[in-house]
Amino acid sequence: MWGDFFTTSVLVATLASGIRLATPFLLAALGEAIGQRSGVLNLGVEGVMLIGAFAAYFTKLRTDSALLAVGAALAAGAVMGLVYAFMTVVMQAEQGISGIGIFLFGLGFTDLLYQKQVGTPQPVSKLGKVEIPLLSDIPWIGEIFFQHNVLVYVAFLLVPTAWFVINKTTFGLNIRAVGETPEAADTLGVSVRLVRLQTIVIGNVMAGLAGGALALEVAIFQQNLTAGQGFIAIALVYFGAWRPAGVMAGALLFGIVSAVVVRLKTLGIVEGASSSLLSMAPAILTIVVLVIVSGRIAAPAALTRHFDRAT
């Protein structure tokens, strides 16, 4: 029976599925990584993803425009970023509690909006696949990497972009400085609050986009659509040691393991109690890797620490 899994077509489809599943995790985790590099922890990623997902879904439902739907997800993320920045940077509220508040708000608010504005489940059309010319025709490779919707490509292109911004630009240097020693950065004329506000907005915009990518992939919205993906994204930031490439590796690992589990169960290779246990594999694997790497990585020194110039 295992032979059914180890066929070219199934393996190719599984890897393509893994990339598809990894996309929302990657977008959200990349944004969270940028925020954490500046010293801001946002446990509200899940809530922002939900708001982005609803914004994208509702816009798609009303306008049938994928472009507007993505724009709505980005805008929703930006608004939530400004709210979170106001709470944690301006008002200096405790980041962990504030993040949980944002999560609960997103969970309740999107459910409320859904019930009031949509009501019963109404499907929308899915984002179409964009097949990259020539590359998509490459046997196996083409199907795995180059036959996805546009948001999948955007997510993976943001990995080198984020790396470049963090490591090769003045803005990135400021982010790292603010996240490690905000007092020193301040003495050098860097506005700690402004940098953190910017990273929070960027992170939330990406979380909103992650939610939008999810909603447009499944082509429907439902209460708690994200089902914990935002929290997994936060874990993947630690998994990836706050580096874009590491975050991508974590997202891919999680996505591919999830895809493998789905295929094994779909093909009837694992059933019953084994199937239930296998469903936990992605989370267990992530925890195991986190435990293994935790001693070798260091979080940004100023993570969750407020900065008050007066003190």
Add this chain to the structure above:
Amino acid sequence: MRTTTRAATAALATLALVATACGSDAEEAVDDAVDEVEEVADDAEEAVEGEVDDEPAEAPAEETTDDAADAEALTIGIVAPSAVNDLAFTQSMIDSLDRVGEERDIDVQVTDGTFIVEDGGAALRGYAESGLDLVIAHGTQYGGPLAEIAAEFPDTTFAWGTSADNLGLDNVFAYTVRSDQGGYVNGLMAAQITDSGTIGVVGPVEAGDAALYVDGFVAGAAAQDPAVSVNVNYIESFSDVALAAEAATAFVESGADVLTGTAQMVVGATGVAVDQGIPWFGTQSDQAPLGADIVVASQEYHWEVILTQIFDAVEAGEPGQVFELTFENGGLEMIFNEGYALDDAIRTAADEAIAGLSDGSLATGL
């Protein structure tokens, strides 16, 4: 008739948008209360005028009777895991309560969306403390907290489903559904529709009516054509729409050309079915709105059949019993989607199966 309580929004009261949104409900409640006060005042004035005019107090007497009837309305609180309009498990119960409410005086309060069991337990306790006539725990997953709460409130009557076990408590009614019967009919039809000989089933957790439906579906397909392969994937979640979609996609990529599934997360799978133009068989509620062209038929639950029995038992003060929905008692109904061109022979076979399951000449074997 009912109010929807959302635990999550309570935690968000600090945010203006929710406060604003809830404000309209609050205003409506206040308006209702004002209307009731005005009605009472009018009644009092009419009663006084009747005494002063020394006329027979027929009209006030009638109103008093109405008021008494209002006071005797059966008060019910229901806790459900998903939204009231999920086109699945929760909606089937809410629709049934609405139908019962057309013929019976009931006052229903709903707490939906409590997919977190602890939240559901808190809601159950709240209803129990408020002294309602009946508290319904609509979800197998609430069995744990219910066992504890029902024992603490022996004078409150509870109903719990889907379950064939009333927890050994006299104040708990259990209700279940022979979802395998509709599953059997769906499976029987699916086996005749498939060209590839492969059918995919997306399930939540292997428990309750979901598992029974899946087992019935597998049995029906096997009875029709043992050569047909029915593959089942329990995704271990009632809410993960993305995973349900991925499971359906995996089925399609593995050659399945007919799909079915159960529980509220199947909207992800129906999306794949719509996208791929693959026939879909539904259960719990009529799922034709999810795919007007691809939904073949849906097994619909009519909880009102057992709700009526439970309400009668509550009013009669009878101890907890176990009830179940079947084709025979009208609690199950197959809804055939007119938008799907079902072959007449398949429809006839389905009708015969329904008749056989109703009169007992056919059994699912479960």
